[in-house]
Amino acid sequence: MIDWSGYLDLILQGALVTIKLTLMGSVLALIMAFLAGLGRLSRFFAVRALATIYIEFFRGTSIFVQLFWAYFVLPLLGFELTPLQAGVLALGLNVGAYAAEVVRGAVQSIGKEQYEACTALNLGRWQGMRHVILPQAFLTMLPTFGNNAIELLKATSVVSLISLADLTFQAQVVRAQTGNTLVPFATILVIYFALAMLISWGTRSLERRLSRGLDGVRV
């Protein structure tokens, strides 16, 4: 009979790495999403072009290739990255590109009359965006952001292939040491699912909180 307590510890350490990656990746993705999403709506052609290239490039190539590129090719060009940095960079930039389209869509879905009201109140472009458009658009973005965060969580499993000790990596270690395949893989599947449920519950409650007092204002 195998003593699982030590291995459970290993899996939990992996879970911690996965959670860390998910959180850091999400922060980077959120920043990139707003930069590129609003960039695509910019008045300046150069900014629009730059944002479009970023989005199409990262949506067009797969996360896996981007991660390998960040880990194996960037050092040759003079940027040495630890596996964790490479992981956060690839995950954040990849998911950020998807989320940027969400930001753009949500901002564009805000009615014309809101922009006209901004002009009528003599708000500048940035002021109008900050105080009128984004607070409304953010609520539309939230559910999709939740889905994007779950996609990011699922994508973290790929970093195990560049030797970062996340959940999937630790499961492989346990498999190699015990020879048992069912227990480690079933365990991490359940942990991943629990984390995904946690994210979707989190976004739902955040959505409820933010939409409080807006009943009847929004359709």
Added chain:
Amino acid sequence: MEWDWAFVREIMPTLLEGVKITILATILGSALAAVLGLGIALLRRSPNRIVSRTVGFLAEFIRGTPLLVQLYFIFYVLPDFGLLLPPLTAGVIGLGLHYGTYAAEVYRAGIDNVPRGQWEAAKACNLSAGQTWTHIILPQALPPMIPALANYFIAMFKETPLLSAITVLELMNQAKSVANTYYRYIEPITLVGAFFLVISLFSVVLLRWLERRYGKVER
């Protein structure tokens, strides 16, 4: 490190071998996902509560956990239960199962979009349940879904590099083995990215065409 075109020419045939497997896996995976997705969508509408709940939970579970871990599960755990699959078969089943749950949501939305009157008219014409599905509901529900389904199949295409983790010799794996043989990462990994970008950009054009051709619902 310099970019070496002679080296690129040398490794091209090997990479093209990989592209073939990548495309084969995508096509087989898409076909499986399309069929499984329809099955899941229909079972979720089953009048039997136990069937619909169980299938619903399983689909949710598969969607909430990483494809990589599912591939490991199919490839490493199932042999313990006497089911030894060749790598490509395991990969195609993994892709088909994972994206089948996404396709199921597309089918569900498409079926829900068929107006109630059609169901009632089918009943009034004394059609059986099977006849209603094959002659009335699905012919109307399927064409508008095609663009959304194609979107997921493109996403699946971008996930095929994961198959390299279960030793399928697709594009990414060929590139890695070339890189490990010659100790040059910059060309193989960059070329993999370029291949994916080019094929993705083409598929975006195809997707736009599909949207124009099938996306609009004629009522």
